[in-house]
Amino acid sequence: MGSRVAALVPAAGQGARMGTEVPKQFLTLGGAPLLVHALRILGAADVVTEIILVVPKADYGYCQQELLPSLGLEKPIKVVMGGARRQDSVRLGLQAVSPDMDFVLVHDAARPFVTVEMVEQAVDAAKVHGASIVAIPMRDTVKRVTPDAVIQSTLDREGLWLAQTPQVFRIGLLVEAHQKGEKDGVEATDDAFLVERLGYRVWVVPGSLENIKITKPEDRLMGEAILAARANRMSI
Numbered sequence: 001m002g003s004r005v006a007a008l009v010p011a012a013g014q015g016a017r018m019g020t021e022v023p024k025q026f027l028t029l030g031g032a033p034l035l036v037h038a039l040r041i042l043g044a045a046d047v048v049t050e051i052i053l054v055v056p057k058a059d060y061g062y063c064q065q066e067l068l069p070s071l072g073l074e075k076p077i078k079v080v081m082g083g084a085r086r087q088d089s090v091r092l093g094l095q096a097v098s099p100d101m102d103f104v105l106v107h108d109a110a111r112p113f114v115t116v117e118m119v120e121q122a123v124d125a126a127k128v129h130g131a132s133i134v135a136i137p138m139r140d141t142v143k144r145v146t147p148d149a150v151i152q153s154t155l156d157r158e159g160l161w162l163a164q165t166p167q168v169f170r171i172g173l174l175v176e177a178h179q180k181g182e183k184d185g186v187e188a189t190d191d192a193f194l195v196e197r198l199g200y201r202v203w204v205v206p207g208s209l210e211n212i213k214i215t216k217p218e219d220r221l222m223g224e225a226i227l228a229a230r231a232n233r234m235s236i
């Protein structure tokens, strides 16, 4: 059948850009810690079999003993301690994936507005092609700018997309990609890059403008606005 999916959720960043004491994934959005939103969606998506949550060492006990029990998710969930970089956290999370899984879906805890539909579409594409990511086309004009704020060049935005998560891969492919990336000393800000550089084709499925990553304080304001709009059944 080949369709058992582990959802791996990197939530082990320190959130330095947020400028708060508490890592951003534990700051509240709509009254719940940020990471809870994505966990609830992954918990509700029937295509997801198990969840691996990767958290900072310092928050392991809180997540294991308080946060997760309070959510009452009805599928197996493991908590893993993360590493220094996102790619280290994903690699450590991969080691905790159950051996009978066929696919891994990686989804950043910092993207609370993922939907069940997005998860299903990404998984469906990965089942056909082996690797898929959610992304949206660039709508703005893109400039390359020097550190002292002078435009160097204007990129042709035709064919430029912004990568989001979820990103879904056949498990063996993602494990191989991370091992090779580690061996070659490659820095990666997403998982697809590690797979692309092995020469595999990664397919893109439509994400959404609402699927933002909460990185800076102003993103939380945007997040609250999206929640409010959803509560009113509007879209932003």
Ligand code: C5P
Pocket: 009, 010, 011, 012, 013, 014, 025, 054, 082, 083, 084, 085, 086, 087, 089, 090, 108, 109, 110, 111, 189, 213, 215
């Ligand atoms: O830093 P960035 O915004 O790219 O982080 C994306 C996701 O990766 C966040 O959910 C963050 O918590 C996670 N991360 C991690 N381990 C790190 C750094 C980031 O799990 N060392």
